[in-house]
Amino acid sequence: MSTLTQEESRKRVWRVCGILAVVTAVEIAAALIHYNYMHDSPKSFLNILFVVLSAAKAYYIMSEFMHLKYELKPMVISILAPFLFLVWGIIAFLWEGHYWLSEKELWHILK
Amino acid sequence: MEAVATTNAKDLWSGGDSPFKVSYGKIMMWYFLISDTFTFAGLLISYGAIRTSQPKHDAANPLSWPDPNEVFNAGPGFHNAPLIFVTFMTFTLILSSVTMVRAVQEGHQMNRSGVLKWMAFTILGGLVFVGSQAWEWSHLIEEGMTPHGNPFGASSFGALFFLITGFHGFHVSVGVLLNSWAFISTYRGVFDRRGHYEMIEKLGLYWHFVDLVWVYVFLAFYLF
Incomplete structure:
Protein backbone atom coordinates (compact mmCIF):
# COMPACT_ATOMS: atom_id res chain seq x y z
CA MET A 1 0.00 0.00 0.00
CA SER A 2 2.80 2.33 -0.90
CA THR A 3 2.01 6.00 -1.08
CA LEU A 4 5.44 6.85 -2.41
CA THR A 5 6.11 7.59 -6.04
CA GLN A 6 8.39 5.33 -8.02
CA GLU A 7 11.24 7.82 -7.89
CA GLU A 8 10.87 8.33 -4.12
CA SER A 9 10.86 4.64 -3.27
CA ARG A 10 13.89 4.08 -5.49
CA LYS A 11 15.82 6.82 -3.68
CA ARG A 12 14.68 5.50 -0.31
CA VAL A 13 16.10 2.04 -1.02
CA TRP A 14 19.59 3.41 -1.62
CA ARG A 15 19.30 5.64 1.45
CA VAL A 16 18.42 2.62 3.62
CA CYS A 17 21.32 0.74 2.03
CA GLY A 18 23.61 3.59 3.09
CA ILE A 19 22.22 3.54 6.65
CA LEU A 20 22.74 -0.22 6.98
CA ALA A 21 26.29 0.04 5.62
CA VAL A 22 27.19 2.91 7.96
CA VAL A 23 25.71 1.15 11.03
CA THR A 24 27.65 -2.03 10.18
CA ALA A 25 30.84 -0.01 9.71
CA VAL A 26 30.30 1.66 13.12
CA GLU A 27 29.84 -1.76 14.76
CA ILE A 28 33.03 -3.13 13.21
CA ALA A 29 34.99 0.02 14.07
CA ALA A 30 33.80 -0.12 17.70
CA ALA A 31 34.71 -3.82 17.96
CA LEU A 32 38.17 -3.25 16.49
CA ILE A 33 38.91 -0.18 18.63
CA HIS A 34 37.99 -2.19 21.72
CA TYR A 35 40.13 -5.15 20.61
CA ASN A 36 43.19 -3.08 19.72
CA TYR A 37 43.22 -0.35 22.35
CA MET A 38 40.94 -1.24 25.27
CA HIS A 39 41.43 -4.97 25.41
CA ASP A 40 41.42 -5.21 29.19
CA SER A 41 38.31 -3.13 29.84
CA PRO A 42 34.97 -4.99 30.10
CA LYS A 43 32.91 -5.33 26.94
CA SER A 44 29.47 -4.90 28.53
CA PHE A 45 28.92 -1.28 27.43
CA LEU A 46 29.99 -2.17 23.90
CA ASN A 47 27.60 -5.14 23.86
CA ILE A 48 24.66 -2.86 24.72
CA LEU A 49 25.69 -0.63 21.81
CA PHE A 50 25.79 -3.68 19.49
CA VAL A 51 22.29 -4.76 20.56
CA VAL A 52 20.90 -1.27 19.94
CA LEU A 53 22.58 -0.94 16.53
CA SER A 54 21.44 -4.43 15.46
CA ALA A 55 17.88 -3.59 16.46
CA ALA A 56 18.16 -0.46 14.30
CA LYS A 57 19.31 -2.58 11.34
CA ALA A 58 16.45 -5.05 11.93
CA TYR A 59 14.01 -2.12 12.01
CA TYR A 60 15.19 -0.78 8.65
CA ILE A 61 15.22 -4.22 6.99
CA MET A 62 11.71 -5.07 8.18
CA SER A 63 10.09 -1.68 7.70
CA GLU A 64 11.60 -0.69 4.36
CA PHE A 65 12.92 -3.80 2.60
CA MET A 66 10.14 -6.11 3.78
CA HIS A 67 7.67 -3.28 3.27
CA LEU A 68 6.11 -3.69 6.71
CA LYS A 69 5.92 0.08 7.29
CA TYR A 70 3.46 0.37 4.42
CA GLU A 71 1.17 -2.51 5.44
CA MET B 1 0.73 0.17 -7.73
CA GLU B 2 0.14 -3.36 -6.61
CA ALA B 3 -1.23 -6.12 -8.78
CA VAL B 4 -2.94 -8.39 -6.26
CA ALA B 5 -2.95 -12.01 -7.37
CA THR B 6 -6.34 -13.52 -7.99
CA THR B 7 -5.21 -16.93 -9.29
CA ASN B 8 -7.17 -19.50 -7.33
CA ALA B 9 -6.98 -17.19 -4.30
CA LYS B 10 -10.64 -17.78 -3.53
CA ASP B 11 -10.22 -21.56 -3.66
CA LEU B 12 -7.20 -21.53 -1.38
CA TRP B 13 -8.49 -18.95 1.01
CA SER B 14 -12.24 -19.67 0.96
CA GLY B 15 -12.65 -16.49 2.93
CA GLY B 16 -13.54 -13.83 0.41
CA ASP B 17 -11.37 -10.73 0.45
CA SER B 18 -7.75 -10.97 1.57
CA PRO B 19 -7.29 -9.86 5.16
CA PHE B 20 -5.05 -6.81 5.74
CA LYS B 21 -5.28 -6.14 1.97
CA VAL B 22 -2.39 -8.55 1.48
CA SER B 23 -2.55 -11.40 -1.00
CA TYR B 24 -2.78 -15.06 0.04
CA GLY B 25 0.76 -15.84 -1.11
CA LYS B 26 2.41 -13.00 0.78
CA ILE B 27 0.56 -13.79 4.02
CA MET B 28 1.65 -17.42 3.75
CA MET B 29 5.25 -16.31 3.22
CA TRP B 30 4.99 -14.15 6.35
CA TYR B 31 3.61 -17.14 8.30
CA PHE B 32 6.56 -19.21 7.19
CA LEU B 33 9.01 -16.46 8.10
CA ILE B 34 7.50 -16.07 11.59
CA SER B 35 7.94 -19.81 12.24
CA ASP B 36 11.46 -19.68 10.81
CA THR B 37 12.23 -16.75 13.12
CA PHE B 38 11.38 -18.97 16.07
CA THR B 39 13.63 -21.74 14.75
CA PHE B 40 16.57 -19.35 14.45
CA ALA B 41 15.70 -17.73 17.78
CA GLY B 42 15.73 -21.18 19.39
CA LEU B 43 19.22 -21.80 18.03
CA LEU B 44 20.55 -18.38 18.97
CA ILE B 45 19.03 -18.46 22.45
CA SER B 46 20.61 -21.90 23.04
CA TYR B 47 23.88 -20.33 21.91
CA GLY B 48 23.37 -17.56 24.48
CA ALA B 49 22.59 -20.00 27.30
CA ILE B 50 25.58 -22.25 26.53
CA ARG B 51 27.90 -19.30 26.09
CA THR B 52 26.93 -17.65 29.38
CA SER B 53 27.53 -20.99 31.11
CA GLN B 54 31.22 -20.83 30.06
CA PRO B 55 33.83 -18.56 31.61
CA LYS B 56 34.46 -15.28 29.74
CA HIS B 57 37.43 -15.15 27.38
CA ASP B 58 40.71 -15.72 29.17
CA ALA B 59 43.79 -16.67 27.15
CA ALA B 60 45.07 -18.79 30.05
CA ASN B 61 41.92 -20.91 30.34
CA PRO B 62 41.25 -23.40 27.49
CA LEU B 63 37.65 -23.83 28.75
CA SER B 64 36.82 -20.13 28.33
CA TRP B 65 34.84 -18.70 25.42
CA PRO B 66 36.99 -17.82 22.35
CA ASP B 67 37.54 -14.18 21.35
CA PRO B 68 35.92 -13.63 17.91
CA ASN B 69 38.68 -11.19 16.97
CA GLU B 70 41.17 -14.02 17.25
CA VAL B 71 39.06 -16.71 15.58
CA PHE B 72 37.82 -14.70 12.60
CA ASN B 73 41.00 -12.90 11.61
CA ALA B 74 41.70 -14.19 8.10
CA GLY B 75 40.35 -14.02 4.57
CA PRO B 76 41.44 -15.37 1.19
CA GLY B 77 45.05 -14.24 0.88
CA PHE B 78 45.34 -12.29 4.15
CA HIS B 79 45.46 -12.89 7.87
CA ASN B 80 45.88 -11.02 11.15
CA ALA B 81 43.00 -8.78 10.06
CA PRO B 82 40.20 -9.38 12.57
CA LEU B 83 36.61 -9.16 11.26
CA ILE B 84 37.58 -7.77 7.85
CA PHE B 85 36.39 -10.75 5.82
CA VAL B 86 33.07 -10.98 7.67
CA THR B 87 32.55 -7.25 7.04
CA PHE B 88 32.87 -7.97 3.34
CA MET B 89 30.34 -10.84 3.68
CA THR B 90 27.90 -8.60 5.55
CA PHE B 91 28.13 -5.82 2.95
CA THR B 92 27.58 -8.39 0.19
CA LEU B 93 24.37 -9.57 1.83
CA ILE B 94 23.11 -6.00 2.41
CA LEU B 95 23.81 -5.09 -1.22
CA SER B 96 22.05 -8.21 -2.50
CA SER B 97 19.03 -7.23 -0.38
CA VAL B 98 19.03 -3.81 -2.05
CA THR B 99 19.21 -5.29 -5.55
CA MET B 100 16.30 -7.57 -4.56
CA VAL B 101 14.17 -4.53 -3.63
CA ARG B 102 15.03 -3.01 -6.99
CA ALA B 103 13.89 -6.23 -8.73
CA VAL B 104 10.57 -6.07 -6.84
CA GLN B 105 10.14 -2.41 -7.85
CA GLU B 106 10.82 -3.22 -11.50
CA GLY B 107 8.29 -6.04 -11.17
CA HIS B 108 5.66 -3.52 -10.09
CA GLN B 109 6.38 -1.64 -13.33
CA MET B 110 6.07 -4.93 -15.28
CA ASN B 111 9.57 -4.23 -16.60
CA ARG B 112 10.92 -7.66 -17.49
CA SER B 113 14.46 -6.63 -18.41
CA GLY B 114 14.75 -4.58 -15.20
CA VAL B 115 13.69 -7.58 -13.11
CA LEU B 116 16.20 -9.78 -14.93
CA LYS B 117 19.04 -7.31 -14.37
CA TRP B 118 18.47 -6.85 -10.63
CA MET B 119 17.70 -10.53 -10.01
CA ALA B 120 21.03 -11.37 -11.66
CA PHE B 121 22.85 -9.05 -9.20
CA THR B 122 20.90 -10.59 -6.28
CA ILE B 123 21.84 -14.13 -7.30
CA LEU B 124 25.46 -13.07 -7.75
CA GLY B 125 25.49 -11.53 -4.24
CA GLY B 126 24.05 -14.74 -2.79
CA LEU B 127 26.67 -16.85 -4.53
CA VAL B 128 29.50 -14.61 -3.32
CA PHE B 129 28.16 -14.87 0.23
CA VAL B 130 27.83 -18.68 0.18
CA GLY B 131 31.26 -18.96 -1.43
CA SER B 132 32.77 -16.74 1.27
CA GLN B 133 31.17 -18.87 3.94
CA ALA B 134 32.56 -22.02 2.32
CA TRP B 135 36.01 -20.43 2.40
CA GLU B 136 35.63 -19.47 6.06
CA TRP B 137 34.44 -22.95 7.04
CA SER B 138 37.30 -24.71 5.27
CA HIS B 139 39.77 -22.24 6.78
CA LEU B 140 38.47 -22.91 10.31
CA ILE B 141 38.44 -26.67 9.71
CA GLU B 142 42.08 -26.40 8.63
CA GLU B 143 42.83 -24.55 11.85
CA GLY B 144 41.46 -27.56 13.70
CA MET B 145 37.89 -26.52 14.50
CA THR B 146 35.42 -29.44 14.70
CA PRO B 147 31.94 -29.81 16.23
CA HIS B 148 33.58 -31.23 19.35
CA GLY B 149 36.70 -29.18 19.83
CA ASN B 150 38.75 -26.23 18.60
CA PRO B 151 42.10 -24.60 19.38
CA PHE B 152 40.49 -21.30 20.42
CA GLY B 153 38.65 -22.27 23.62
CA ALA B 154 35.35 -23.80 24.77
CA SER B 155 34.53 -26.87 22.65
CA SER B 156 30.83 -25.95 22.24
CA PHE B 157 31.90 -22.90 20.23
CA GLY B 158 32.68 -25.05 17.16
CA ALA B 159 29.44 -27.04 17.35
CA LEU B 160 27.31 -23.90 17.68
CA PHE B 161 29.23 -22.07 14.95
CA PHE B 162 28.83 -24.87 12.41
CA LEU B 163 25.19 -25.48 13.37
CA ILE B 164 24.00 -21.88 13.25
CA THR B 165 26.07 -20.47 10.36
CA GLY B 166 25.38 -23.74 8.52
CA PHE B 167 21.64 -23.38 8.98
CA HIS B 168 21.85 -19.77 7.81
CA GLY B 169 24.05 -20.72 4.84
CA PHE B 170 21.52 -23.40 3.95
CA HIS B 171 18.83 -20.69 3.86
CA VAL B 172 21.01 -18.52 1.61
CA SER B 173 21.65 -21.48 -0.72
CA VAL B 174 17.93 -22.26 -0.96
CA GLY B 175 17.33 -18.56 -1.65
CA VAL B 176 19.88 -18.60 -4.49
CA LEU B 177 18.17 -21.66 -6.01
CA LEU B 178 14.69 -20.11 -5.74
CA ASN B 179 15.94 -16.80 -7.14
CA SER B 180 17.59 -18.62 -10.05
CA TRP B 181 14.33 -20.42 -10.75
CA ALA B 182 12.48 -17.07 -10.65
CA PHE B 183 15.12 -15.59 -12.97
CA ILE B 184 14.52 -18.34 -15.52
CA SER B 185 10.73 -17.99 -15.19
CA THR B 186 11.04 -14.23 -15.70
CA TYR B 187 13.24 -14.79 -18.74
CA ARG B 188 10.65 -17.18 -20.18
CA GLY B 189 7.93 -14.59 -19.63
CA VAL B 190 5.92 -16.64 -17.12
CA PHE B 191 5.15 -13.65 -14.88
CA ASP B 192 4.32 -11.40 -17.83
CA ARG B 193 1.72 -13.93 -18.97
CA ARG B 194 0.43 -14.21 -15.39
CA GLY B 195 -0.02 -10.45 -15.34
CA HIS B 196 1.94 -9.77 -12.14
CA TYR B 197 5.35 -10.27 -10.57
CA GLU B 198 4.12 -11.27 -7.12
CA MET B 199 6.47 -14.26 -7.06
CA ILE B 200 9.43 -11.86 -7.02
CA GLU B 201 7.86 -10.05 -4.04
CA LYS B 202 7.43 -13.29 -2.09
CA LEU B 203 11.01 -14.35 -2.80
CA GLY B 204 12.03 -10.82 -1.82
CA LEU B 205 10.45 -11.28 1.63
CA TYR B 206 12.38 -14.53 2.05
CA TRP B 207 15.63 -12.98 0.89
CA HIS B 208 15.35 -9.99 3.26
CA PHE B 209 14.59 -12.40 6.08
CA VAL B 210 17.89 -14.18 5.38
CA ASP B 211 19.60 -10.78 5.61
CA LEU B 212 17.73 -10.04 8.86
CA VAL B 213 18.84 -13.32 10.44
CA TRP B 214 22.42 -12.56 9.45
CA VAL B 215 22.24 -9.34 11.51
CA TYR B 216 21.74 -11.53 14.59
CA VAL B 217 24.15 -14.32 13.63
CA PHE B 218 26.75 -11.61 13.04
CA LEU B 219 25.90 -10.05 16.42
CA ALA B 220 26.11 -13.34 18.32
CA PHE B 221 29.26 -14.82 16.78
CA TYR B 222 31.36 -11.93 15.52
CA LEU B 223 30.55 -8.89 17.68
CA PHE B 224 29.76 -10.09 21.20
Missing part, protein backbone atom coordinates in the same frame (compact mmCIF):
# COMPACT_ATOMS: atom_id res chain seq x y z
CA LEU A 72 -1.98 -2.08 7.54
CA LYS A 73 -1.39 -1.75 11.28
CA PRO A 74 -3.24 -4.93 12.35
CA MET A 75 -0.98 -6.94 10.04
CA VAL A 76 2.15 -5.34 11.50
CA ILE A 77 0.93 -6.11 15.03
CA SER A 78 0.03 -9.71 14.22
CA ILE A 79 3.53 -10.25 12.82
CA LEU A 80 5.47 -8.50 15.58
CA ALA A 81 3.44 -9.52 18.65
CA PRO A 82 4.63 -13.18 18.72
CA PHE A 83 8.22 -11.93 19.01
CA LEU A 84 7.43 -10.67 22.52
CA PHE A 85 7.84 -14.28 23.63
CA LEU A 86 11.46 -14.04 22.54
CA VAL A 87 12.10 -11.26 25.06
CA TRP A 88 11.13 -13.71 27.80
CA GLY A 89 13.15 -16.46 26.14
CA ILE A 90 16.32 -14.39 25.99
CA ILE A 91 16.07 -13.22 29.61
CA ALA A 92 15.15 -16.68 30.98
CA PHE A 93 17.84 -18.64 29.14
CA LEU A 94 20.68 -16.19 29.72
CA TRP A 95 19.71 -16.24 33.40
CA GLU A 96 19.82 -20.04 33.29
CA GLY A 97 23.24 -19.94 31.61
CA HIS A 98 24.62 -17.77 34.41
CA TYR A 99 23.21 -20.22 36.93
CA TRP A 100 24.96 -23.15 35.20
CA LEU A 101 28.21 -21.21 35.34
CA SER A 102 27.83 -20.46 39.05
CA GLU A 103 27.05 -24.15 39.72
CA LYS A 104 30.19 -25.19 37.83
CA GLU A 105 32.25 -22.73 39.84
CA LEU A 106 30.68 -23.92 43.08
CA TRP A 107 31.62 -27.53 42.36
CA HIS A 108 35.04 -26.63 40.93
CA ILE A 109 34.27 -28.14 37.55
CA LEU A 110 36.20 -25.30 35.89
CA LYS A 111 39.90 -24.90 36.57
